[in-house]
Structure formats: structure tokens, C-alpha cells
Amino acid sequence: xxxxxxxxxxxxxxxxxxxxxxxxxxxxxxxxxxxxxxxxxxxxxxxxxxxxxxxxxxxxxxxxxxxxxxxxxxxxxxxxxxxxxxxxxxxxxxxxxxxxxxxxxxxxxxxxxxxxxxxxxxxxxxxxxxxxxxxxxxxxxxxxxxxxxxxxxxxxxxxxxxxxxxxxxxxxxxxxxxxxxxxxxxxxxxxxxxxxxxxxxxxxxxxxxxxxxxxxxxxxxxxxxxxxxxxxxxxxxxxxxxxxxxxxxxxxxxxxxxxxxxxxxxxxxxxxxxxxxxxxxxxxxxxxxxxxxxxxxxxxxxxxxxxxxxxxxxxxxxxxxxxxxxxxxxxxxxxxxxxxxxxxxxxxxxxxxxxxxxxxxxxxxxxxxxxxxxxxxxxxxxxxxxxxxxxxxxxxxxxxxxxxxxxxxxxxxxxxxxxxxxxxxxxxxxxxxxxxxxxxxxxxxxxxxxxxxxxxxxxxxxxxxxxxxxxxxxxxxxxxxxxxxxxxxxxxxxx
Amino acid sequence: xxxxxxxxxxxxxxxxxxxxxxxxxxxxxxxxxxxxxxxxxxxxxxxxxxxxxxxxxxxxxxxxxxxxxxxxxxxxxxxxxxxxxxxxxxxxxxxxxxxxxxxxxxxxxxxxxxxxxxxxxxxxxxxxxxxxxxxxxxxxxxxxxxxxxxxxxxxxxxxxxxxxxxxxxxxxxxxxxxxxxxxxxxxxxxxxxxxxxxxxxxxxxxxxxxxxxxxxxxxxxxxxxxxxxxxxxxxxxxxxxxxxxxxxxxxxxxxxxxxxxxxxxxxxxxxxxxxxxxxxxxxxxxxxxxxxxxxxxxxxxxxxxxxxxxxxxxxxxxxxxxxxxxxxxxxxxxxxxxxxxxxxxxxxxxxxxxxxxxxxxxxxxxxxxxxxxxxxxxxxxxxxxxxxxxxxxxxxxxxxxxxxxxxxxxxxxxxxxxxxxxxxxxxxxxxxxxxxxxx
Numbered sequence: 001x002x003x004x005x006x007x008x009x010x011x012x013x014x015x016x017x018x019x020x021x022x023x024x025x026x027x028x029x030x031x032x033x034x035x036x037x038x039x040x041x042x043x044x045x046x047x048x049x050x051x052x053x054x055x056x057x058x059x060x061x062x063x064x065x066x067x068x069x070x071x072x073x074x075x076x077x078x079x080x081x082x083x084x085x086x087x088x089x090x091x092x093x094x095x096x097x098x099x100x101x102x103x104x105x106x107x108x109x110x111x112x113x114x115x116x117x118x119x120x121x122x123x124x125x126x127x128x129x130x131x132x133x134x135x136x137x138x139x140x141x142x143x144x145x146x147x148x149x150x151x152x153x154x155x156x157x158x159x160x161x162x163x164x165x166x167x168x169x170x171x172x173x174x175x176x177x178x179x180x181x182x183x184x185x186x187x188x189x190x191x192x193x194x195x196x197x198x199x200x201x202x203x204x205x206x207x208x209x210x211x212x213x214x215x216x217x218x219x220x221x222x223x224x225x226x227x228x229x230x231x232x233x234x235x236x237x238x239x240x241x242x243x244x245x246x247x248x249x250x251x252x253x254x255x256x257x258x259x260x261x262x263x264x265x266x267x268x269x270x271x272x273x274x275x276x277x278x279x280x281x282x283x284x285x286x287x288x289x290x291x292x293x294x295x296x297x298x299x300x301x302x303x304x305x306x307x308x309x310x311x312x313x314x315x316x317x318x319x320x321x322x323x324x325x326x327x328x329x330x331x332x333x334x335x336x337x338x339x340x341x342x343x344x345x346x347x348x349x350x351x352x353x354x355x356x357x358x359x360x361x362x363x364x365x366x367x368x369x370x371x372x373x374x375x376x377x378x379x380x381x382x383x384x385x386x387x388x389x390x391x392x393x394x395x396x397x398x399x400x401x402x403x404x405x406x407x408x409x410x411x412x413x414x415x416x417x418x419x420x421x422x423x424x425x426x427x428x429x430x431x432x433x434x435x436x437x438x439x440x441x442x443x444x445x446x447x448x449x450x451x452x453x454x455x456x457x458x459x460x461x462x463x464x465x466x467x468x469x470x471x472x473x474x475x476x477x478x479x480x481x482x483x484x485x486x487x488x489x490x491x492x493x494x495x
Numbered sequence: 496x497x498x499x500x501x502x503x504x505x506x507x508x509x510x511x512x513x514x515x516x517x518x519x520x521x522x523x524x525x526x527x528x529x530x531x532x533x534x535x536x537x538x539x540x541x542x543x544x545x546x547x548x549x550x551x552x553x554x555x556x557x558x559x560x561x562x563x564x565x566x567x568x569x570x571x572x573x574x575x576x577x578x579x580x581x582x583x584x585x586x587x588x589x590x591x592x593x594x595x596x597x598x599x600x601x602x603x604x605x606x607x608x609x610x611x612x613x614x615x616x617x618x619x620x621x622x623x624x625x626x627x628x629x630x631x632x633x634x635x636x637x638x639x640x641x642x643x644x645x646x647x648x649x650x651x652x653x654x655x656x657x658x659x660x661x662x663x664x665x666x667x668x669x670x671x672x673x674x675x676x677x678x679x680x681x682x683x684x685x686x687x688x689x690x691x692x693x694x695x696x697x698x699x700x701x702x703x704x705x706x707x708x709x710x711x712x713x714x715x716x717x718x719x720x721x722x723x724x725x726x727x728x729x730x731x732x733x734x735x736x737x738x739x740x741x742x743x744x745x746x747x748x749x750x751x752x753x754x755x756x757x758x759x760x761x762x763x764x765x766x767x768x769x770x771x772x773x774x775x776x777x778x779x780x781x782x783x784x785x786x787x788x789x790x791x792x793x794x795x796x797x798x799x800x801x802x803x804x805x806x807x808x809x810x811x812x813x814x815x816x817x818x819x820x821x822x823x824x825x826x827x828x829x830x831x832x833x834x835x836x837x838x839x840x841x842x843x844x845x846x847x848x849x850x851x852x853x854x855x856x857x858x859x860x861x862x863x864x865x866x867x868x869x870x871x872x873x874x875x876x877x878x879x880x881x882x883x884x885x886x887x888x889x890x891x892x893x894x895x896x897x898x899x900x901x902x903x904x905x906x907x908x909x910x911x912x913x914x915x916x917x918x919x920x921x922x923x924x925x926x927x928x929x930x931x932x933x934x
Contacts, residue, residue: 064583069757070822072588078580080565083547096543100566113544150586173757209759209868216868218759256871259896259932260727277862290535292644292680292688370545409862409875413680413688414722416892418862418875440863440873440894446686492863492873492894495728495930 024196025131028186032058032084036129036194038104042086043126043190045111050120051088051095053350054111055189057327058084058102059369062146065179066153068161073154085369086110090118092289092351096372127192134197138315138322138332141200141228145180148229153178156232160206163241168249172216173209178202180229185327193329201320201476202231203465208244212252219247219404219422222465224320224476247404250423254437257426259493263399264441264486265392265427269460270405272479274486275310275380276468277408277417278445279303283312283337283345284363284375284470285352287412294415294445298343304449306341307385314362314378320463321378321477328364328373335361337380338449349375367473374471381480385455389483392454394430400491401425401432402441415445440492448486456483496526496655497667505550505659508573512554513661516581519555519595521660521795524548529652532625534632536645539625552577556584560593592821595795600827601664602792602799610785611670613699616653624649627705631677634709639717643688644680647709649673651700664796672696672787673703677712683720691715696916698785715858718879722891724933725880731854732895732929733847733881736912738860740919743777745865745872745899747832750804750812752819754867761870761900762810771808771903774838778803779812781833788834788918799833808904835919843912844923849884850908855931856881863894870899876931893933902926 029035039056046054063079084107085098095117097110157176164174181201188194205222221243225231266274279295287293295303314323314332323332328350336344346352349364352375364373393401401424408419421439425432461480468477505524512520528546532539550573551564561584565576631647655669676694683689693711695704734742746762754760762770781799783789792798795817803811815823816830848856856878863874877891903926910923 066587072590074560074588074590074593076561076583076587078561078563078583080567080576082565082567093539094541096541098545098547100547110545114542117539117542150583154586154588173759175757207759209757211758216758216763217866218868256873256896259894259930261934290644290680292690294686294688296688297686370547372541372543406864407862411690411861413690414683414719414891415687416861416875416877418894420862420864420873438864438866438869438871438873439896440875442861442875442892442894444892490724490892490894490932492875492896492932493930494896495932 024134025186025194028184028196031060031184032102032186034102038107039188040126041104042107042111045108046086046088046115047124047126047190049115050118050122051090051115052124053089053190054126055087055187055329056084057366057369058186059183061181061183063179063181064145065177066150066157068157068174068176071161073157076150081368083369086114087372088114088117089351092355093117094372098370124190126190129188129192129194132193132195132325132329134195134324135331136315138317138324139200139226141230143229145182145200145229156237159237160241163238164206164208164245167241167245168210170210170212171208171245172211175207176205178204187327187329189329195325195329197324200226200228202227204236204240205465206240206244208248210248215252217248217251219251220244221247223463224465225318225463226320226322227318247423250435251437254423254435257400257436257439257491257493259491259495261488261490263396264489264491265396265399265401266481266484266486267401267403268389268456268458268481268483270462270464271402271484272381272462272481273405273408273419275382275481276377276477276479277410277419278443278448279310280312280377280380281410282412282415282445283347285346285348285356286375288346289352289355292413294413295343299346301343302341303338303343303446304341304452307455308338308341308452309336309383310338311335311383312337312347312363312377312380316379319379319478320466323362323365323378326362326364326373327366328360330360330362330364333362347375347377349373365475367475371473374473376470376475377468377477379461379478379480381459381461382455382482382484384457384459384482386457387454389456389458392456392483392485393427393432395485396427397429399427400436401427410445416442417445418442441489443489448489451487452484453487454485458482496653496669497524497657501526502657504568505657507570508550508552508577509659509661511574512552512577512581515578517554517556519661521553521595521658523551523656523658525654525656527652527654529650530624531648531650532628533648534628534646537629537632537636540646552580554580554584555593555595556581558589558591559584559587560590561587592818594817594821595660595662596797596817596827598663600797602666602796606791609782609789609791611698611789612653613671615700616651616671619700624651627675630705631675631709635677635679635713638713639681641681642679643682647677649675658796660796666792666796668790671698673700675703675705675708677709679713679716681716681720689716689719689722691719698787719889722877722889724892725888725890726934727932729928730931731851731907732926733851733854733856734924735844735856735858736910736914736921736923738857739921739924740917741860742902742924743835743919743921745870746903748867750814752813752815752823755813756819756822759867761868765810766813768810769808770810770900771805772906773808774906774909775805775808775903776838777805778836779833780836783834786834786918787916790833793829793831795830797827797829799829802828835921837909837921839911839922840909842908842910844910847908847910847923847925848881848886851881851884851925854881855879855890856886865899872897872899893931896930896932902929
């Protein structure tokens with residue numbers, strides 16, 4: 001839909017936003033209808049009970065989606081979400097309140113509520129505000145979603161539908177959807193930092209349902225980026241259509257493997273879910289400052305083969321996990337969490353960085369103004385090694401090759417993690433043989449990391465619609481990986 | 496909680512849509528407030544408090560349909576928002592199946608109070624809330640040398656909604672929830688820090704279990720020490736009442752109209768067929784007073800009534816909302832589950848374990864998924880070996896794999912120990928011959 005509340009004059013300049021820094025906060029103050037003086041008053045009230053830090057997080061998000069079912073684009077929805085949250089820190093304690101109206105009175109009310117976390121007589125004063133510019137904009141867009149009507153979007157879903165039906169005559173149903181969102185974020189804190197960030201997102205996906213000899217199977221393909229409507233083109237439509245068909249067609253010949261411990265070759269790309277679950281969450285510093293992660297005493301220790309480097313990166317242009325400035329007011333960064341086999345860094349937010357006495361890694365993120373920031377991953381991936389995938393497979397006498405994934409989970413303290421393999425292959429005598437499907441794989445983080453014996457030269461980022469859940473907050477992320485051999489994991493299957 | 500002004504606003508939004516080109520419309524206005532205290536090691540770690548409201552409008556224009564939601568409730572903004580929604584909807588394909596429900600199916604009022612809202616909600620002192628959370632933490636702190644971290648939380652929320660539809664529906668709902676939880680991390684073997692939790696949740700604060708939450712969380716964490724995987728094979732599986740709902744979830748998903756109409760369901764064409772075991776009688780029971788999930792009408796305003804889903808294993812009904820029922824040229828039921836109940840047996844979890852000679856008790860799932868077309872599933876699990884009717888070695892890092900229909904045909908026994916805090920009232924369950932993958 002047309003976003004009548006957006007500011008076309010500013011949006012027209014988005015591609016050059018990095019060059020027009022002053023316009024950022026000035027635009028945002030006008031957009032939210034607040035003044036620096038109102039914000040200073042709210043911050044002062046937030047600190048009145050003795051808190052040592054406070055911030056205000058304003059958000060105005062527009063979401064749109066259209067959906068295709070039974071051959072026609074026949075549903076649309078939109079959502080507008082608007083509000084601001086006040087956070088007060090007293091040591092590592094947090095007070096949080098939010099309101100959906102940003103009048104000075106409402107802001108003060110929220111500030112007074114959040115201030116209650118502290119209970120001392122000292123009253124710190126907020127510093128004067130200085131705009132923190134977006135030094136590098138990792139998601140400068142060309143065509144804002146606000147200016148793209150449903151009419152312009154529908155043909156893309158129609159083509160996806162038509163292509164999927166053309167590609168395989170077993171297709172019986174297609175569900176396709178296109179979602180976009182645009183968030184205006186204004187942040188200021190008691191240390192005098194104020195910034196504005198414009199956060200676009202697009203997700204495009206198709207579910208394909210096929211029938212063969214009375215059996216039905218389904219699979220899907222999706223892509224997500226921090227991009228504007230320039231994302232939509234013929235190539236991406238063709239890619240999604242083909243991938244959805246290929247992933248579904250494979251399933252008719254696939255079997256469930258025999259279960260148990262065995263070597264697993266993780267295919268390039270989506271296998272990054274292995275990193276996300278096996279180590280990524282357990283490296284988030286809130287779990288480590290509380291000493292409840294299985295990796296809590298492993299910092300600066302060797303945790304795996306010295307050829308392995310793992311990165312959590314907020315600086316990949318247009319990536320779903322890209323972060324210009326995090327929700328703590330810290331610049332987006334590229335962080336090595338494993339460097340040459342050593343656990344090099346946890347993923348920090350403001351609270352944990354202070355606890356460890358180091359600069360934050362810029363991982364403080366929040367789902368919306370309703371939530372306080374906590375350490376979250378961004379784009380998590382392993383750097384390429386030097387082995388070909390063929391060599392890797394040839395070393396496995398009996399195991400499985402995991403190709404595509406749907407979801408995963410981890411227990412932070414025990415270290416047990418899982419990921420669900422939608423499809424893959426058996427490996428028998430060094431070769432891929434029978435296709436397999438629908439198996440859960442389970443392992444233990446530190447053991448699995450130490451059991452990575454080979455890393456491929458074929459790194460790929462998976463740009464699917466990955467959304468990470470933690471503490472009731474959803475957060476857009478991505479993951480990537482070269483192919484890798486894990487010498488032992490437990491594969492679900494028949495006995 | 497819903498004021499006359501709120502109702503007038505929803506009615507105004509509906510009228511605005513009708514005056515500007517819609518032939519039909521439904522509007523829901525939601526309001527909520529919530530508060531939480533989280534305690535870590537006897538210190539308040541987080542406190543949060545907020546109130547919110549939003550409006551959702553469904554637009555039916557020229558045979559086309561769109562739904563739009565916002566928390567910007569000033570009329571001047573709503574006018575633009577609804578007008579933009581109408582403009583967007585008009586670009587869509589015509590979909591004749593999109594209509595409001597037949598008015599004869601609407602709930603017309605007159606039901607007794609379902610007692611889902613605590614009248615005390617707005618008068619509870621914050622110190623009382625904080626005190627409850629601190630007490631849970633106090634039950635854990637210092638009780639075992641292996642404790643690394645003890646956390647607890649008190650949370651409450653109250654929600655109310657008002658719905659109005661242009662072909663004659665008007666209805667209102669509200670509910671309150673209180674939750675008290677404790678979790679513990681302990682020093683395990685090597686670097687492992689096993690964690691567990693316990694909680695209770697209730698509609699009325701007076702009914703919330705306030706004693707023993709922390710103690711139970713600690714007990715559940717300590718019994719995890721020494722977890723290891725055991726040999727792969729077929730085992731009798733006992734699933735406790737904290738986790739049994741996970742195994743009914745793929746079946747409920749497969750009963751939705753969207754799954755059936757889109758041919759993405761392993762229950763397609765199975766109506767009136769015997770699908771599950773003879774011992775499975777599953778009912779949608781919407782009018783249980785004071786129970787979470789109770790309601791007189793669904794999300795479209797359609798009145799609810801007791802609805803058998805499976806009777807002695809025979810599939811009796813799907814969840815058909817107006818849209819998918821129209822597409823399938825069949826009668827609608829209701830769009831989603833209310834309260835699920837299953838015909839129960841006579842034993843609690845201890846009795847079920849005692850009567851299981853050898854097997855595995857599942858006390859937690861860890862990831863996994865199921866195939867909506869085939870019912871094939873694979874889930875990570877943890878729990879305990881059962882030997883001679885008693886809990887033995889704690890196990891973890893294992894998977895169960897199979898087909899959900901086969902699993903429910905191998906249901907050996909149903910417990911009687913429903914958790915009151917859940918709207919899916921599924922007790923502990925026993926299944927025979929389940930494939931476990933481990934060593």
C-alpha cells in the first residue's frame with residue numbers, strides 16, 4: 001500500500017543518507033513530533049531514582065504483505081506499529097516501560113516507571129545530545145517500499161506461481177507471499193548519543209505442493225534482504241520458483257535414514273544453522289556474564305581445529321542481519337567469535353560489555369520498542385577452508401549429507417543443539433546415494449565444534465528468511481557456511 | 496477495560512470503510528496491559544510495565560479482501576489508513592469465497608460469565624508482585640552447592656477486545672493471566688551447566704500456585720546431572736504433561752481448513768475414517784468456566800459449541816472458517832481450537848512410569864519438526880530411562896523419529912494429570928515402539 005505517513009522528500013534521499021547526516025535526526029524529530037528538550041526531560045526523569053544510564057527508543061514501522069493462493073494474488077495486509085520505550089540501567093539491572101503515544105506526558109510517565117529499577121538518592125544528569133552519524137549505510141535503498149503500490153507488486157507473485165506450475169506437472173498448489181517493512185528508528189541516551197536509522201526489509205517466498213501417485217510432499221524457497229523494491233527482478237523470481245520445485249521434487253524418492261551416531265557432511269550455505277545453534281547462542285554474552293553457558297569459561301581457549309574462523313557480522317551490505325547502529329547505540333561491526341580455532345569473543349550488548357570492561361561488539365538488538373535490547377546474532381558464518389566438497393564426501397564410508405534445513409534449537413547450559421534437515425543424502429562408501437528427508441540431528445556444542453575435521457572451499461551465505469527467537473523476541477538474522485565434515489552427530493531415524 | 500469510546504471508534508472505523516467503497520467490514524479493537532518482575536540471585540534484574548491498544552480492520556471491497564492493523568488510533572490517521580487499505584485491496588484479484596460469516600452462525604450473547612478475568616487485577620500492589628517473584632528465588636538460593644544461577648519471575652497481563660461486523664455481529668471478551676516461574680542453572684559434569692525450570696499460570700491470582708515453584712525447578716535441574724545418550728532402538732515412551740501437547744500439535748495443524756484446502760495435510764480425505772487409535776477421543780470443549788481458552792465465539796464471531804474432533808480414533812471434524820469452508824463448498828465449523836480435552840485414564844505420571852517396565856520418560860523436546868503433508872516427524876528429546884518401573888539414567892542428545900499417525904495408533908495409555916494452566920488439556924501419555932536414536 002502507499003505509505004502516506006512517510007516523508008517522500010526524505011525518502012527520496014535515502015540512497016544518499018550517509019551524506020546528509022544532519023537531515024537524519026532532524027527528520028526523525030519532526031517525524032515523531034518530539035523535541036530534544038522533551039527527550040532530555042524524559043531522560044532526566046528516567047535517572048531520577050539513581051539509575052546510571054537511560055535510553056529512549058522510538059520506532060515507527062510499516063509492514064505490508066500480499067499473498068497468492070489458488071493461482072491469484074487475493075490477499076493483502078498491512079500493519080502500522082508506533083511507539084517508544086524507555087530503558088533505565090542500574091548496574092546490570094534493567095527497568096523498561098513503553099508507550100504508544102509520544103507526547104511529553106506519556107514519555108515522562110514511561111520514564112518514571114522504568115526509573116523504579118534503581119533506588120538511590122544520586123541523580124545523574126543526561127548529557128547534551130550529539131548526532132551519531134551513520135558512517136556506513138549497509139542498506140541504502142533505491143526504491144522505498146512506501147512508494148510501491150500493491151498493483152506493482154502482484155505481477156511478481158503471479159509469475160512465481162506460473163513458473164512453478166510450468167516447471168513440474170506434479171505441482172498441485174502454490175502459495176507465494178511478498179512482505180516488506182520499513183522502520184524509522186530514533187534513539188537517544190543519557191550519554192548524549194542520538195541517531196536515526198532507516199531499516200528496510202523484504203521477504204519473498206513460495207511453498208510448492210506436489211502430488212505423485214497419491215503421495216503429497218511440500219517444500220519452499222525464500223529470500224530476505226534489507227533492500228527496497230529494487231530487490232524485485234526476473235532473476236530472483238526464477239531462482240525462487242526453481243528452488244521450490246527442486247526441493248519438493250526430491251522428496252518423493254527420499255527415505256528416512258537409519259538413526260544413530262554417524263559422520264555428517266554439512267552442505268554449503270544453510271548449514272550455517274549449525275553454527276547459529278551449536279555455538280552462536282552460547283557465545284551471546286548475557287549467558288556468559290551470568291555464567292550459565294557451556295562456553296562460560298572457554299574465552300581465549302582453543303575450542304576447535306586451528307583452521308576454523310567463525311564470524312558474526314553486521315556489515316554485509318543488504319544482508320537480513322545487517323546493522324548500521326545497534327539498539328544500544330553502538331556501530332555495526334564484524335566480530336570474529338572463533339579465530340584460528342580459539343574462542344576469540346562473545347557477542348556483547350551494553351550491559352555485558354560493561355561487565356567485561358570492553359567495548360560492545362554491537363550485538364544489542366531488540367524486536368521492537370516493546371522490548372529491551374539483548375545480545376543477538378547478525379549474519380553468522382564460517383570462513384572458507386581449502387578442501388573440496390567431493391574430497392570431504394569421499395572420506396565418509398557411512399554417513400549423511402545435510403543439504404537444506406528448516407529450524408534449530410539449543411540448550412545454552414547443557415550445550416545440546418538440534419537442527420532439522422528437510423532434505424539430504426545418504427553417503428555410502430564415499431559417494432552420495434539415496435535422498436533422505438525430515439530428520440532431526442542432535443549434538444553437543446563443544447563436542448561438535450571440536451569434531452569438525454574438514455572445512456570446504458565453497459563458502460555460501462544463505463539469504464533465506466531466518467528469524468531467531470530468544471527471550472520472547474524475534475530478530476532477523478542469516479547464516480552461512482562452507483561445506484564441513486563433522487565426524488560424529490546423532491541422526492534421527494529408524495532403528 | 497473496553498470503554499464506550501473504544502466501541503464507538505471501532506463502529507466508526509467500520510462505517511468509514513462502508514462509506515468509502517467496502518460492501519462489508521469487520522473491526523476488532525484490542526487493549527492490553529502487562530507487568531513483570533524478574534529476579535536473579537535475589538536481586539530485581541528487570542522490571543517492565545506497559546499498556547497498549549490496536550485496531551484490526553477486515554475490508555471486503557468489490558469481491559476482494561484485505562486485513563489491516565495499526566496502533567495509531569487517532570481518527571485522522573485511521574481515515575488515511577483505512578482509505579489506503581481500500582485502495583490496496585482493490586488491486587487484488589477477485590476472491591468470491593471471501594465473505595463475512597452467515598449471520599445465523601454468530602454468537603448472539605446470553606452465555607453465563609466464563610470467569611476469565613480477575614476483578615482484582617488492577618488493584619494488586621507492585622510490592623506483592625515483587626514479593627512473589629522473590630519468594631520463588633528464595634526457594635532456590637543456597638539450597639545446593641552446585642547452583643550457579645537462580646532466576647524467577649512474576650508476570651501478569653490483562654487483555655480485552657471488542658469486535659463488530661457489518662452484517663450484525665457485536666461481541667466482547669477479556670481475560671487475565673498471572674504467571675510465576677523459576678529457573679536454575681547448576682554445575683554439571685565437565686563444562687555442562689544443566690538448566691531447568693518450573694512455572695504455574697492462572698486466570699486468578701488466588702488460584703496461582705505460589706509455593707514450591709522454585710523448589711520444583713531446582714529438583715528438575717539436579718536430576719539432569721549425568722545426562723547421556725543411550726542405545727538407539729525401539730522403546731516404550733512416556734511423555735510428561737509439560738510436553739504431551741507437542742505431539743498433538745501436528746494433528747491439530749493438519750485439521751485446519753487452510754491445510755485441507757491447500758492439500759497440505761496428512762488428514763486430507765480422512766473425515767469419518769478411523770485415523771488414530773481406538774483410545775483417542777479428542778474434543779474441542781469451549782465453555783469450561785474459568786479455564787484458559789474458553790470462549791463463546793471464534794475470531795470471526797461464529798458461536799462455539801462442544802465439537803468432537805476424534806471419537807474412538809475416528810476423525811469427526813476439521814477446523815473450517817468461513818473462507819475455507821466456502822472454497823471447499825462445505826459447512827463451516829470454527830476457525831481454530833478453543834480448549835482441547837482428551838478422554839483420560841486413571842493414572843498420573845508416577846503411575847504410568849510404574850506400569851512401564853522398560854522405556855524412556857521424555858521430559859523435554861529439543862527442536863525437530865514434522866512434515867505437514869505426510870505426518871513424518873523427528874524431534875530431539877531428553878528425559879530418563881525407565882527400568883523396572885522406576886526412573887534410572889538421565890538421558891539427552893537423542894532423537895525420536897516416526898510418523899504421527901502411526902505414533903497415535905500406538906498410544907498405550909492416557910494419564911489423568913492435566914496441567915490446569917494449559918488450554919490444550921493433554922495429560923501424560925504412553926506410546927509403544929517408538930524409534931529413539933542415540934548411540
